[in-house]
Amino acid sequence: MTAQLKESIRDSKSARWFVLITVSFLMLTGYFFTDIMSPLQGMLRDQMGWSNSSYGTFAGSYSVLNVFCLMLIFGGIILDKAGIRFTGTFFVGVMIFGAFLNYYAMTDTFNNGGLGYEFLNSFLTDYKPSLKMAMIGYALFGVGVEIAGITVSRIIVKWFKGKEMALAMGLEMACARGGMLIAFTASPFMTGADKVISRPLAFGVILLIIGLLAFFVHNMMDKKLDAEVAADETVESSEDEFKISDVFLLFKNPGFLLIAFLCVLFYSAIFPFTKFAPDLMVQKYGFAEEFSGWIVGLLPIGTMVLTPVFGAFMDKKGKSASIMMLGSLLLIFSHVIFAYLPSNTAFAFVAMVVLGFAFSFVPAAMWPSVPKIIPESRLGSAYAMIFMIQNVGLMLFPMLLGYVLDQSNQGLAEGASLDYTSSMTLMVGCGIAALVVAFFLRVVDKKKGYGLDLPNIQK
Numbered sequence: 300m301t302a303q304l305k306e307s308i309r310d311s312k313s314a315r316w317f318v319l320i321t322v323s324f325l326m327l328t329g330y331f332f333t334d335i336m337s338p339l340q341g342m343l344r345d346q347m348g349w350s351n352s353s354y355g356t357f358a359g360s361y362s363v364l365n366v367f368c369l370m371l372i373f374g375g376i377i378l379d380k381a382g383i384r385f386t387g388t389f390f391v392g393v394m395i396f397g398a399f400l401n402y403y404a405m406t407d408t409f410n411n412g413g414l415g416y417e418f419l420n421s422f423l424t425d426y427k428p429s430l431k432m433a434m435i436g437y438a439l440f441g442v443g444v445e446i447a448g449i450t451v452s453r454i455i456v457k458w459f460k461g462k463e464m465a466l467a468m469g470l471e472m473a474c475a476r477g478g479m480l481i482a483f484t485a486s487p488f489m490t491g492a493d494k495v496i497s498r499p500l501a502f503g504v505i506l507l508i509i510g511l512l513a514f515f516v517h518n519m520m521d522k523k524l525d526a527e528v529a530a531d532e533t534v535e536s537s538e539d540e541f542k543i544s545d546v547f548l549l550f551k552n553p554g555f556l557l558i559a560f561l562c563v564l565f566y567s568a569i570f571p572f573t574k575f576a577p578d579l580m581v582q583k584y585g586f587a588e589e590f591s592g593w594i595v596g597l598l599p600i601g602t603m604v605l606t607p608v609f610g611a612f613m614d615k616k617g618k619s620a621s622i623m624m625l626g627s628l629l630l631i632f633s634h635v636i637f638a639y640l641p642s643n644t645a646f647a648f649v650a651m652v653v654l655g656f657a658f659s660f661v662p663a664a665m666w667p668s669v670p671k672i673i674p675e676s677r678l679g680s681a682y683a684m685i686f687m688i689q690n691v692g693l694m695l696f697p698m699l700l701g702y703v704l705d706q707s708n709q710g711l712a713e714g715a716s717l718d719y720t721s722s723m724t725l726m727v728g729c730g731i732a733a734l735v736v737a738f739f740l741r742v743v744d745k746k747k748g749y750g751l752d753l754p755n756i757q758k
């Protein structure tokens with residue numbers, strides 16, 4: 300058995316790092332498309348006639364199928380039953396199809412009465428057909444990219460378990476954040492001098508197809524690995540299986556509930572915020588539309604460097620529970636600056652850098668804490684449920700932010716800037732709630748002895 304494992308392809312350093320490159324690239328393409336529309340909110344208002352509420356509803360549609368159709372649970376079950384290659388290929392396909400519909404919604408072909416226009420124009424006429432088509436596309440894309448993300452985590456465990464797993468996960472997350480960075484900085488420029496919204500989206504779809512090709516390369520390596528260690532894999536996959544009965548046990552675990560609440564509150568103050576952040580830079584701080592994404596880009600740049608660094612620190616020194624509290628505190632600090640301090644550009648830089656620290660601290664501490672609270676046999680179910688609960692926030696908060704933005708700016712004079720104070724107050728509220736939950740998590744940790752503040756690597 301040992302001899303067989305030694306000869307396995309995953310024992311080749313170059314093979315497993317090559318696999319990591321293929322799946323990290325795939326996630327980069329997915330995160331790129333996720334935020335491709337974020338710096339285009341102003342253009343969507345001017346050219347497509349989308350209100351801020353419409354834009355927020357579009358952003359929230361990412362999670363609609365994940366929440367209402369329990370897609371992440373089904374994704375977990377399909378992953379267990381059909382395996383990594385089928386699940387990954389199928390859901391990357393769903394992601395590309397959804398992205399294509401999102402692109403199509405922005406084209407002149409569709410908006411001049413193309414396929415589906417008349418039908419989408421025949422009901423709920425307050426909402427533009429472009430919005431409805433984009434929402435259908437983005438909802439399908441959201442299913443694909445979230446399940447692809449779960450599949451990639453499973454792939455990393457498969458190839459790196461007992462090896463450089465934390466580092467591999469940190470690097471994959473850094474690549475994904477790289478996708479966000481490219482979206483924020485490049486997307487407005489890709490629209491060109493004539494500001495054609497569909498251009499960056501077309502590029503995004505092509506990039507996703509290249510991501511699929513990279514995944515096919517992974518599939519070949521995975522097939523080889525399966526052939527080599529078939530017996531060994533049977534043991535591992537049954538360990539991680541999603542079981543409905545596990546869900547009931549998870550909900551009786553106070554540590555799990557607190558981590559899930561922290562996850563939804565913390566991420567609701569990050570990803571929905573990034574959807575509006577470029578426009579906030581234009582409206583409050585007076586940045587040009589093309590450069591607004593560069594300020595927001597400070598966030599992924601910071602996290603690309605800091606998440607692996609803080610991850611390594613917590614691997615060796617621990618303090619994860621305390622760092623989750625610190626991250627939530629920094630989240631409040633940053634959103635308070637955006638909400639209430641004067642519109643000085645220096646404040647925008649400081650707030651974004653502080654948010655970068657928060658966005659590095661909490662993910663680096665939270666994701667590796669889950670295995671300390673949940674037994675390995677229920678980890679697959681636990682991650683699926685946390686993502687599912689997180690998606691409720693990713694659905695509701697962009698909608699709320701857009702709605703509050705419209706309501707708080709009624710009667711705005713022509714050409715005047717939007718006031719983001721009320722919308723950002725929502726984000727401050729999320730941060731405060733996250734801090735309270737992080738505090739209780741630390742208390743429960745001490746009481747139950749999960750060891751969240753202990754180093755991840757035990758000597």
Ligand SMILES: NCCCC[C@H](N)C(=O)NCC(=O)O
Nearest residue numbers: 330333444445448570662686
């Ligand atoms: N595509 C943007 C949303 C990703 C949500 C995903 N469920 C997640 O939480 N990933 C971990 C992360 O920190 O990005």
